[in-house]
Amino acid sequence: MDITQERTEEQDLxxxxxAKACPSRGTLEHVTGRWGSLTLGxxxxxxxxxNELRRRVDGVSEKMLSQTLHALERDGLVHREAQPTNPPRxxxxxxxxxxxVAERVLTLVHFVEGHMDDVLTARQSYDETRGAR
Incomplete structure (x- = not known):
């Protein structure tokens, strides 16, 4: 069954x-945005x-990681557990x-990583044909 058939069968959802007003768009944005997908992974x-997450997700700012974690927690994808210790943990x-969700995101991540030679070749070809911008 291809993705079109799956979508047709899911249209009763x-x-x-x-659809512009569908609340699933927000969750999709949280999951597929750069920081959301990397945080889930x-x-x-x-x-x-x-701070462990911040080191693992190289390049994310403290503010962006905090916003990302809040959004993913609100969507029910991440659980935040505060320990009543000093300092708080x-x-x-x-x-x-x-x-x-993370399993599906990581499938895409691994696919992209595995095909980067093809992507880099395509980029080079595009830049040579159309001129780098």
Whole structure:
């Protein structure tokens, strides 16, 4: 069954990401945005503290990671657990739903990583044909 057939069978679902007002668009944005997908992937191996995540997701600012974690927590994909210690300890982990989403995101990540030679060749060809911009 191809993706078109799957989509046709799913049209009875109450949500349609292609509809402008559908709330699933926000979640899709949280999951597929650069920081959301990298954060989900980083949490796939287990729970992490904030600074551990920040080091793992190279290049993310403290502000962006905080916003990303809040959005993913609100969507039910990440669980935040604060320990009443001094200093406070906060751990983040995937929920069961978040784990399912992360598996799918990581499938795409691994596919892209495995095809980067093709992408880089295509970029080079494009730039040579049309001129680098």
């Amino acid at each position: 109450p949500y349609n990401v292609f 980083a949490l796939y191996d287990g729970s992490s503290r904030f 906060v751990d983040y982990r995937l929920t069961p739903l978040g784990r399912e």
